[in-house]
Amino acid sequence: MDTTFFLILLFTLQVLYWIVGRFSSKAPKGKEEYFLANRKVSLFPLAMTFLATQVGGGVVLGAAEEAYQYGWPVLFYPLGSSLGLVLLGVGFGRRLATLNVSTVAEVFEKVYGSSVQRKAASLLSIVSLFMVLVAQIIASSKFMVSLGVKSVPLFILFWGIVILYTARGGLKAVISTDLVQAAFFSLVFALLFGWTLSSGGTQGLLTAGEFLDFSLASKATGWLLMPLMFMLIEQDMGQRCFAGKSPEVVSCASLLAGAGTMAVCTVPVLLGVLARIKGVESTPGGSILMSVIEMTTTPYIAAFAGCAILAAIISTATSLLNAIASNIGSDFSLDLSKGDDGMKRAGWLTALISLIAIYFAFAFNNIVDVLIQSYELSVSCLFVPVVFALFQLGSARQASLLAICFGAAGFVLFRFYPVEFPREIMSVILSLFGFFLGWAYARLKTKENYVIDS
Numbered sequence: 001m002d003t004t005f006f007l008i009l010l011f012t013l014q015v016l017y018w019i020v021g022r023f024s025s026k027a028p029k030g031k032e033e034y035f036l037a038n039r040k041v042s043l044f045p046l047a048m049t050f051l052a053t054q055v056g057g058g059v060v061l062g063a064a065e066e067a068y069q070y071g072w073p074v075l076f077y078p079l080g081s082s083l084g085l086v087l088l089g090v091g092f093g094r095r096l097a098t099l100n101v102s103t104v105a106e107v108f109e110k111v112y113g114s115s116v117q118r119k120a121a122s123l124l125s126i127v128s129l130f131m132v133l134v135a136q137i138i139a140s141s142k143f144m145v146s147l148g149v150k151s152v153p154l155f156i157l158f159w160g161i162v163i164l165y166t167a168r169g170g171l172k173a174v175i176s177t178d179l180v181q182a183a184f185f186s187l188v189f190a191l192l193f194g195w196t197l198s199s200g201g202t203q204g205l206l207t208a209g210e211f212l213d214f215s216l217a218s219k220a221t222g223w224l225l226m227p228l229m230f231m232l233i234e235q236d237m238g239q240r241c242f243a244g245k246s247p248e249v250v251s252c253a254s255l256l257a258g259a260g261t262m263a264v265c266t267v268p269v270l271l272g273v274l275a276r277i278k279g280v281e282s283t284p285g286g287s288i289l290m291s292v293i294e295m296t297t298t299p300y301i302a303a304f305a306g307c308a309i310l311a312a313i314i315s316t317a318t319s320l321l322n323a324i325a326s327n328i329g330s331d332f333s334l335d336l337s338k339g340d341d342g343m344k345r346a347g348w349l350t351a352l353i354s355l356i357a358i359y360f361a362f363a364f365n366n367i368v369d370v371l372i373q374s375y376e377l378s379v380s381c382l383f384v385p386v387v388f389a390l391f392q393l394g395s396a397r398q399a400s401l402l403a404i405c406f407g408a409a410g411f412v413l414f415r416f417y418p419v420e421f422p423r424e425i426m427s428v429i430l431s432l433f434g435f436f437l438g439w440a441y442a443r444l445k446t447k448e449n450y451v452i453d454s
Helices: 003-024 031-039 043-054 057-070 072-098 115-146 152-198 216-231 235-243 247-278 288-296 299-331 340-363 368-390 397-416 423-453
Strands: none
Touching (some): 003 299, 031 299, 043 152, 043 299, 057 072, 057 288, 057 299, 072 235, 072 368, 115 152, 115 235, 115 397, 152 235, 288 299, 368 423, 397 423
C-alpha cells in the first residue's frame, strides 16, 4: 500500500467529515436538539446512521479474522447485528419511538416509577458503551500501526478532528457524518466484492467451511445472541429510535439498515475465507483483512480500503460518544438547559469522555474479555425489564428491581459455578425469574391492600 497516498486520503476525508459535521449542525439550541436532533430525522439519514453505528471495527476486522479461522459460519457474527436491526424494525424500534423518552434508562422511571433504577440502568449502559468505545479506539490504533502509521501525534490529530465535530454539533453532526462515512465504506466494500469476484482465484470459497474446525454451539451465543440482545437495550440504538421522525420511519430505517449491515459485512467474511485459501499470513499485530486486500488489489485500492475501515470505526465511535453523553446529561440531572452555556457544557462533556477513552486506549492493550463481560452484564440485568416495559407486560417496580438484581447475581454466580447451558442465557433466565417473582409480590400486595380497604 502507498502510505503517503493513504495519509493524504485519510486526512482529506477527515476534513470532509469535519466540514459536513460543522455545517449540518450550527449551534444546537437545546438538549433536545443536541442529543435527539429535535426528533425529526427522516428515513434515509436514519437508515444510514443505523448502518454506520453497527458496522464498526469489531464487525469488520473481527469478522475477517474469525473467518480466516472458521470459514463461512462466521456469518453468524454480523447476523446478530442484522437480526437485531430487523427486530427493531418489526416492533422494538416502534415501541421505543412511541415512549417519548430521551434514554433507554428513562424507561425505568417512566414505566416502573423508579428514579434510582433509572440511574442504575444508565450507569450500566455507560460502562458498557464506554468499553465498546475504548475498543474502537484501540482497534483504530492497532490498525494504523499495521499499515505503517506509528506516529502518536498523527493518531491524536486523527481523533482530535473526530472530537471537534462530535462535541460541537451533537447528534445532528453525528448523523450527517455517519451518512457520508456509511456511503463511503459501503461503496469501497462493494468495489472490493466486485474486484474479488472478477479477478479470479476464488475457487473453493463456497466449501471453505468444510475443512475448518468450528463448533456452532460454542460460538452461537457470543456471536449471535449477545449482539442481538444488547442492540435492543443499548443507548446508541435507542437514541436513534427516539430521534426518528415517526415510529413508521424508525421501522423502515432499521429494516433497511439490517439488510445493508448483512450485505456490507459479508465482504470481510469473504475476504477472510479467501485469505485462508490463499495461505495469506499477516504480520504480528497486523490485519489479515488488509493483508489479503494488499495481495489481491492495487496499492491505491488498498489505501481506499484502509480509509473505509477507519470510517467504519469512526462512525461507531461517534455514535457511542454521543450516546454516553446523552446518558450522563439526561439521566443524572446535569444542567444542560437551553442556551449557549448549556450547549457548551454538553460539548465539553462529550470532549471529556473522548479524552478519557483515548487515555484508556493508550493504557490498555487488550480489553476483549472486559468488553464481552460488559455486554453480558447489561443484557443480564436490563434485557428482561426493558422488553417487558416496551410491550407493557408489567409495570411493577418490584419486578424490575428483582430482574436487575437476579440478572446481576447470575452474571457473578455462573462465573464461579459454570453450567453446561450458556451462562449468558442462564443469567437472562434468572433475571426473568426475578421479574415474575417481583410481579407476583406486587400483585399480592395489591390484593392485600384491596382487602384492607374493603
